[in-house]
Amino acid sequence: MSQFEESLFPFYEFAVQHAGVGIHAVNSDGRTVIYNDKMKEIEGLDLEDIRDLSILELFNFRQQPSTLMEVLQTGTEQLNIKQTYWNRSETEITTINNTYPIRSNGVLLGAIELSHDVTALEKFVLEPLKKDRDPILLNHIVAESDSMKKIIATAKKAVRAKLPVLLIGEAGTGKDLVAQGIHHELPQMDSSFYTLYCNRSDNQSIDRLATELATDSPFTLFCERIDFLSIDLQRKLLDVLENSDVHKRQFIASIGEDPVELISAGSLLKELYYFFASFTIHFPPLRERKEDILPFVHLYLARRKESLGTVLDHVTKEVEELFHSYSWPGNMRELEMLLNEVASLASSETTITVDMLPQHFRSKSNGAGDTPSLIPDFIAAGGQDLLPLDKFMREAESYYLEKALRINGGNITRTANALSMSRQNLQYRLRKNKKGEEA
Numbered sequence: 001m002s003q004f005e006e007s008l009f010p011f012y013e014f015a016v017q018h019a020g021v022g023i024h025a026v027n028s029d030g031r032t033v034i035y036n037d038k039m040k041e042i043e044g045l046d047l048e049d050i051r052d053l054s055i056l057e058l059f060n061f062r063q064q065p066s067t068l069m070e071v072l073q074t075g076t077e078q079l080n081i082k083q084t085y086w087n088r089s090e091t092e093i094t095t096i097n098n099t100y101p102i103r104s105n106g107v108l109l110g111a112i113e114l115s116h117d118v119t120a121l122e123k124f125v126l127e128p129l130k131k132d133r134d135p136i137l138l139n140h141i142v143a144e145s146d147s148m149k150k151i152i153a154t155a156k157k158a159v160r161a162k163l164p165v166l167l168i169g170e171a172g173t174g175k176d177l178v179a180q181g182i183h184h185e186l187p188q189m190d191s192s193f194y195t196l197y198c199n200r201s202d203n204q205s206i207d208r209l210a211t212e213l214a215t216d217s218p219f220t221l222f223c224e225r226i227d228f229l230s231i232d233l234q235r236k237l238l239d240v241l242e243n244s245d246v247h248k249r250q251f252i253a254s255i256g257e258d259p260v261e262l263i264s265a266g267s268l269l270k271e272l273y274y275f276f277a278s279f280t281i282h283f284p285p286l287r288e289r290k291e292d293i294l295p296f297v298h299l300y301l302a303r304r305k306e307s308l309g310t311v312l313d314h315v316t317k318e319v320e321e322l323f324h325s326y327s328w329p330g331n332m333r334e335l336e337m338l339l340n341e342v343a344s345l346a347s348s349e350t351t352i353t354v355d356m357l358p359q360h361f362r363s364k365s366n367g368a369g370d371t372p373s374l375i376p377d378f379i380a381a382g383g384q385d386l387l388p389l390d391k392f393m394r395e396a397e398s399y400y401l402e403k404a405l406r407i408n409g410g411n412i413t414r415t416a417n418a419l420s421m422s423r424q425n426l427q428y429r430l431r432k433n434k435k436g437e438e439a
């Protein structure tokens, strides 16, 4: 190497450390040779954590399919791979990765990954109405269908009456959005919005709430999915609420199913239902109010254009038809996540075409009718071919995880809690099963 080339090293090193993208390079043995500051920030790892790990060990450590390993094995680049995961500091990160083989004189020396952190972008685009600090008003909410119009009208009445409200509907139908809309329409605009995320056994949140309610401060309390609390905790919550100053607060709660069914199944305390049910608002699933689909798509694309200067602004007739024929079991949240996925991989396109829809969506929406394919019967019936046990177990796991996710509106954290597993483990299994399906 010439002296001149050597004198360039400090420049290269500086550029690598200060680049706005994460850089991770491995040699042909899979050992890390470059791991810059941005990559440390993205993954929450230190060089010490990984220096002595081969890429294979690192793969197990991260529980992520490794594009670096794939490029080392195949020698072909992998572009625009989107990954969402929780890093070491328990932060959710979304990256878009480009991974390239590095060759010298035709010999493969290793591979390099350039990782763009698009978490902030994802966070914004995920919820087009939740725009930074702008309050969500009831009139901002997409309400083209008669049923959504009725929901907005009842929510406005509840604001005037200042009585507790119970929001009833499947996950992802917009209950949280309407709760925030009610809050922002209230006369005391200085009060804050407090969400109690209900978790089966989370005693401490209710204790914290009791402390908060003992103060004088006015606020709106939104108890999200009280039906997720154990009956004992529902009793405790009711006690805390009944002993607080109801005049200074707006109380709102949500449940996922019909209250009569929940009460008779022993999942909802009748007295807690009565506490919130001065106003009840039913949110029909999106499949029963398809008029709201396209206005939401247009709102989403307009917001993205306004904030990020992107050019996507409509969908083809074919996509419209597909969106109208699909059942959206995850409701508006599922549509939002789909648009997110499509838009973040688009570059100069102005129209969303069927080709741009991800494979997983095309296969479940394509004429397969309304329900995503479920395994009809898990118990072997006489006369049926038996599956090898490991295949059966994989299918059962995949079915169960998908169902748990659907019940939890696609929310990984809640699903993982409900299944008593770490979020990383759940993500790993989902990915593994998806790969298995595609294979």
Ligand SMILES: Nc1ncnc2c1ncn2[C@@H]1O[C@H](COP(=O)(O)OP(=O)(O)OP(=O)(O)O)[C@@H](O)[C@H]1O
Residues within 6 Å of the ligand: 126, 127, 128, 129, 130, 140, 141, 142, 143, 148, 169, 170, 171, 172, 173, 174, 175, 176, 177, 178, 224, 225, 254, 292, 296, 332, 333, 336, 408, 409
């Ligand atoms: N009518 C709507 N107009 C605009 N955005 C909507 C509408 N309905 C839902 N969304 C968006 O869809 C996503 C899911 O909505 P939201 O969180 O309010 O659902 P939810 O019924 O509270 O779900 P969960 O029961 O799982 O908490 C949010 O990002 C929300 O902004």
